[in-house]
Every structure is written in structure tokens, then in C-alpha cells.
Amino acid sequence: MKFKSLLAKPFASIVHNKIKKEMLKAVEDQEAILQELVKTGRKTEFGNEHHFNAVQSYDEFKQAVPLRDYEQFKPYIQRIKEGKQNVLWKGQPIYFAKTSGTTSGVKYIPISKDSVNNHIDTARNALLNYMGETGNSAFADGKMIFLSGSPELERVGGIPTGRLSGIVNHHIPRYLRTNQLPSYETNCIEDWETKLDKIVEETINQDMTLISGIPPWVQMYFDRLIERTNGKRIKEIFKNFDVMVYGGVNFEPYRAKLMASIGGPIHTIETFPASEGFFAFQDSQEQEGLLLNTNSGIYYEFIPANEIFNENPTRLSLKDVQTGVNYAMIINSNAGLWGYNLGDTVKFISTNPYRLLVTGRIKHFISAFGEHVIGEEVEYSLMRAAAEENVQITEFTVAPKVQTSGELPYHEWFVEFENPPADLSAFANRVDANLRQKNIYYDDLLRGNILQPLKIRNIRKQGFIDYMKAIGKLGGQNKVPRLSNDRKLADELSAYIQQ
Structure with missing residues (x-):
């Protein structure tokens, strides 16, 4: 066992045990998060407009805060761009995550000093929890690739702005930098096919142990590697390739082709990240579903999907959800998103612990x-x-x-x-x-x-x-x-x- 995997093992065990304990108090943690969010929110323009001083319970919160999508949040975002402080959350965001909306054009999602850890720590915890569950930490000694957007950031209203994956790239711990591929220069290439060719060049002779990305683009990377090696499978090219991390789309339509390209057994870790937050990850190689991230600065609400376009839909807290029902997910976060309709639908397959499947998009x-x-x-x-x-x-x-x-x-x-x-x-x-x-x-x-x-x-x-x-x-x-x-x-x- 090499140095990094040896060091990771005790840390992984601590994180794995912490996650197991948090499973048992998910509802309690959610109630505490709501109280903290409202307490901080009272000092903001949004909290003042919505009378947070009078909010003491979830029922009062529902009465005070209407549901909104991004289009309805845009006036607040515009005021932040103009330099206003304490609009949705204390101070100003430290980043805007720039993402394409299907109806709103480009969206600018705030990431605050308080919320950035949700993105960074949850990604880390998904890997450490996997290590703690399986005992497999060897991949920490090899090279890891994260197929992502450019880490180059522009400034919008003075706030660093870019793709979430590019923002996260700036927060990869120093001890993992030597493991990370592709190079910063290659990651900055905007044209995907040019970038992909450079990624293949930089990785084809490396000891790749972990590969992460959205399945169709991982498949495109695999196709290029197979083409460059005259038909070799990925496990022949990367003999120690052991873990694939993915999210963004349902894996099943891509599974057969990806596994055929890989040509051997590997472990997979499914995740549920978005610009608005990192909501869930696969916590078990044995159990189906993703564990909801209930103690990371986000308070969740759930609306039965068939009511989402009603004038007054049913709004449920975590303790009232049922298995087998499609829900639209609503978030309230320490980035300053309040009653925010994420646009995703989920279905719980367990409430002890709270594990879910991502079932689609409201607008799809x-x-x-x-x-x-x-x-x-x-x-x-x-x-x-x-x-x-x-x-x-x-x-x-x-x-x-x-x-x-x-x-x-x-x-x-x-x-x-x-x-x-x-x-x-x-x-x-x-x-x-x-x-x-x-x-x-x-x-x-x-x-x-x-x-x-x-x-x-x-x-x-x-x-x-x-x-x-x-x-x-x-x-x-x-x-x-x-x-x-x-x-x-x-x-x-x-x-x-x-x-």
C-alpha cells in the first residue's frame, strides 16, 4: 500500500462512520438547518421582504416564502450583480455558477462562503465513504480524471463566474493535485473535441485509477482511447482503473455500452450534484439509490410531481415524504436560494435512511x-x-x-x-x-x-x-x-x- 492510500484509510473510516450516524438523525438535522437558515436570512433583503422575523416553524416558513424558479429569482440576482450586499444571503456570493437554462437562458447561481463547502466536502465524502465501505483506497495512489468545464473564470458584477465544475477545480486539495488529470491548460480548452484529443494524449500512458464525468462524454473519451489503441478495452489500457464516478443523467441507458468499452468489472459511484447544491450520492455498493445529503446547509421540501403546476401545491418536509411517489425537489440553502424549484423530480425508495432515485425533470x-x-x-x-x-x-x-x-x-x-x-x-x-x-x-x-x-x-x-x-x-x-x-x-x- 502506498502513501496516499495509507493516509486516506483512517480518514475514510471517520467519514464513513459519521455518515452512518447522520442517517439516523436526518429529520433532526433538517429542522436545525431550517432554523439556522431563517436566523441568518433575517438580516437580508429577502428575509426582510418575507417577514422572517415572524417565522418560527416550517408551517410559518411555507406561508412566508412562495415557490420560485430561476426566472422569478432574476431580480434579486440582478441586484447582486449591481453590487448590492445582503440581498439573498449575508454579504455577497464568492462565486456565480454559470449554467444554461432551458427557458431562462444563462443562469447565474450564487455560491456563498457558507455554501461552497457543500459542493467540495460532499464530493470528497462520496469518495471517502466508498473507501470506508469497501476498504478500497488503492485508487488514491493513481491518476484521476474529472471530465469537466473550463476552470477559467470571468467576473460578473465583480464576482468570479464560471461553470460549477471549473469552480470546484480551484478547490481540489493540494495533496490531490499531483494525481489530477488533465492539466490545467488542457482543462481550459473550450472546444470539446480539441480538448478531448489533448486529454487522450495526456492520459493514455498514465496509471488511471478513477474516471469521473457525465456518462455520454465519458463514453466519447473511451471511444477515442479505443480508437487510438487499435481496439483495446479500457481495462487493458488502464490496468488499475477501478472506480468510475458519474452523475447528471440516469446511468442505465449508457451502462451496457460503457461496460463493454471498459471490458472488466469496476465499482461505480453515482452522484447528484447541480450548480444549486450537491444533494445526494451513492453511499453503498450493495443498496440501490442515493443517500440524501441532509446535513450540509440545504433544507429540502418536496411537492408531489402531479401538483407542481397547481396554484397551491402540497409542500412537504422530509419527515412527511413517502416511498414510491414522484416529488419535485425544492431547496432552501445557505447560498440564499429560498423556495427554489430545482426542476428535478425524485422518488424515495427508502426513508430509513432517506435514499432516492432521480427520476427526471419537471419540464421534460x-x-x-x-x-x-x-x-x-x-x-x-x-x-x-x-x-x-x-x-x-x-x-x-x-x-x-x-x-x-x-x-x-x-x-x-x-x-x-x-x-x-x-x-x-x-x-x-x-x-x-x-x-x-x-x-x-x-x-x-x-x-x-x-x-x-x-x-x-x-x-x-x-x-x-x-x-x-x-x-x-x-x-x-x-x-x-x-x-x-x-x-x-x-x-x-x-x-x-x-x-
């Missing part, structure tokens, strides 16, 4: 006819059919086809296959049957001859990559939405259908 659904099909349902339907026919999926998305010439409307699926099914029509029927089983409203629409069965369009090889390149969103933290309720994405993808 199809309900052109009242069916309200969600991401979890389309992923299940496709991946079950793929497993039954031993088919590997590279990428996919779904949209409604409403206006048709003389035929019933339908759901149109755009799928890029690693190995396409022998009979695409029969495969589509399998997917359709799975979706009908999963969503009774969709089934009713087909039974009532309002919809016809779904149709699959075979996207050519590299089609999604070429599309993302064409719109300037190749690599980094960018993701293809699973569902759209309009035709914008579908119409653009039509140019990439296999002829």
Missing part, C-alpha cells in the same frame, strides 16, 4: 394528449426492450408527433443504437408494450384510438454527437433531454436519421 415530459409520460417511464420501457433483445443504446430522445397526414398522432422516438435490433418494427412494439404497462394514461389513449403505437427513428452513428456539436453543446455538463413536449429538438434531429 410528454403530455400532448394528457398522458404525462415522464423520463423514468421512457427509460424503463426502452432499456427493458434492449435487455430482452441484447441491444445497446447510445443515446435517445422522445417527442410527440401531433400533426400527421391522415393518420393518428404518435410518440416519435429518436434512438441511436450501438447495435441495432434485427427487426426495428418488432423492437418498437416491445418498447410500446412496456410503456403501456408503465403508464395507464398512455395505454388508455391507444385503446381509445386517440394515439397509434410509437415509432422509432434510427439515428445514424455519431448522430447525437454531431447534433450537439452543431448547436455548440458538445461535452462538458451538457445533456440531451429525454423528452420534449414540442417538436423543436425532434425536427432538428430529423436531419440525422439513418437513410
